[in-house]
Amino acid sequence: MPDALLLPDLIGALPLPTLAIDRNERIVAMNPAAQDLLGAGLQGRNFVTGLRQPALVEAVEQCLSDRKPRMAPYLAGDAGRSTTYDVSLRHMENHGFLILSFQDVTQLAQAGQMRRDFVANVSHELRTPLTALMGFIETLSGPARDDPKARDRFLGIMADEAGRMNRLVGDLLSLSRVEADERVRPTVQTDVTEVLRTTLRNLTPLASDNEVTLKSDYGEAPMLILGDRDQLLQVFTNLVENAIKYGGSGQQVSITTETNLRDPALRGPAVRVMVQDQGPGIDALHLPRLTERFYRADNHRSRALGGTGLGLAIVKHILNRHRGRLRIASKLGQGSTFSVILPLDSEGN
Structure with missing residues (x-):
C-alpha cells in the first residue's frame, strides 16, 4: 500500500x-x-x-x-x-x-449552453408567427367572420407567416443534415462551373422580380473538385439569393471565379467563387458573427425578406465538410463580397 x-x-x-x-x-x-x-x-x-x-x-x-x-x-x-x-x-x-x-469540462459546458441557446432561439423564431396565426384565426372566427376584405387580407398574412415557419423548419432540417455529414469528406467529382450555371438559371426569375442584373464571369471550362453537388448548389443558391435580396432593386450582382495553384487560404490548388452585390454593405462589427445560428446584422430587414438566420450557418458547415473556407468582405455603402474557397481536385484538373 x-x-x-x-x-x-x-x-x-x-x-x-x-x-x-x-x-x-x-x-x-x-x-x-x-x-x-x-x-x-x-x-x-x-x-x-x-x-x-x-x-x-x-x-x-x-x-x-x-x-x-x-x-x-x-x-x-x-x-x-x-x-x-x-x-x-x-x-x-x-x-x-x-x-x-x-x-x-469547458467544452461540455459550452455545448450545453449552445443547445439551450439554440432551443431558446428556435422557440423565439416560432413564437412570433404562431402568435400572429392564433390572433388572426381568433379574429376571423369573431369580428371579421362576415368581412370579405378583412378575411382576404388576414388570410394573406397568415399564408406569409405559415411560409415563414415552413422555411424555418426546412432550414433546421437542412442544418441537422449538414452537421451530421460534416466529418464525411465527399468523394465524388463535381464541376463547380456546372453548379454555378444551375444556380443562376434557378435564380434568374427572382432576380428579374427584384429588378436585379446577374452578371457572371466564370467561363465554360470545368473546375473539378471532390464535392457534394446538392450541397454546393445550396451554398451558391444561398449566397446569390442573399445578394439579390439585400443588394437592392435596380442593382447588379456579380459572380466571378478564379483558380490558384496555391491559394493563401488553403495553401494549395483552389477555386474561389466571389458573389458581389452593390447593396448598403455590412458594418465590420457584424462580420465575425454572420455565420452564427440566428445572428442577423439587420433583424427587421432580414425577417421582412423572409430570412431565417440559418442560411450562412448552413453554408459554413457545408464548406467545413468540403475543407473549404468562407471569406466575407464588406464596407458600409460599398456593397459586400462573399468568397467561397474550395480545394481543386488535383487529379481531375
Whole structure:
C-alpha cells in the first residue's frame, strides 16, 4: 500500500491537476498541473487559501468529515477565457488523505449552453408567427367572420407567416443534415462551373422580380473538385439569393471565379467563387458573427425578406465538410463580397 512518502510521486504521475489534503486540512501534495491551475507555494497551507470557491470548500469539508465521494464545480479565468472544471473528491481509506482531481469540462459546458441557446432561439423564431396565426384565426372566427376584405387580407398574412415557419423548419432540417455529414469528406467529382450555371438559371426569375442584373464571369471550362453537388448548389443558391435580396432593386450582382495553384487560404490548388452585390454593405462589427445560428446584422430587414438566420450557418458547415473556407468582405455603402474557397481536385484538373 502506498504511504505518505510515495504520495507526491503518485500524484505527480497523473495527467489531470491533482492535489492531496490531509486530516489537518493542509495541502500535502500537488502535481505540476495543479500548481499551474491554483498557483505554486500552496503546499503545507490550509486548503481554503488555495481553493477559495465556496462550493468546492464546502465539498472538501464534508468529505473530510464523512469520507464520502463527491463532485464539485470549480471555475477558473485567465486572459478573458473562463474554464469550467468538475472536481472529483475521493478519500484514500487507511491513509487519511483526500484526493482532488480537476477535469476540464469547458467544452461540455459550452455545448450545453449552445443547445439551450439554440432551443431558446428556435422557440423565439416560432413564437412570433404562431402568435400572429392564433390572433388572426381568433379574429376571423369573431369580428371579421362576415368581412370579405378583412378575411382576404388576414388570410394573406397568415399564408406569409405559415411560409415563414415552413422555411424555418426546412432550414433546421437542412442544418441537422449538414452537421451530421460534416466529418464525411465527399468523394465524388463535381464541376463547380456546372453548379454555378444551375444556380443562376434557378435564380434568374427572382432576380428579374427584384429588378436585379446577374452578371457572371466564370467561363465554360470545368473546375473539378471532390464535392457534394446538392450541397454546393445550396451554398451558391444561398449566397446569390442573399445578394439579390439585400443588394437592392435596380442593382447588379456579380459572380466571378478564379483558380490558384496555391491559394493563401488553403495553401494549395483552389477555386474561389466571389458573389458581389452593390447593396448598403455590412458594418465590420457584424462580420465575425454572420455565420452564427440566428445572428442577423439587420433583424427587421432580414425577417421582412423572409430570412431565417440559418442560411450562412448552413453554408459554413457545408464548406467545413468540403475543407473549404468562407471569406466575407464588406464596407458600409460599398456593397459586400462573399468568397467561397474550395480545394481543386488535383487529379481531375
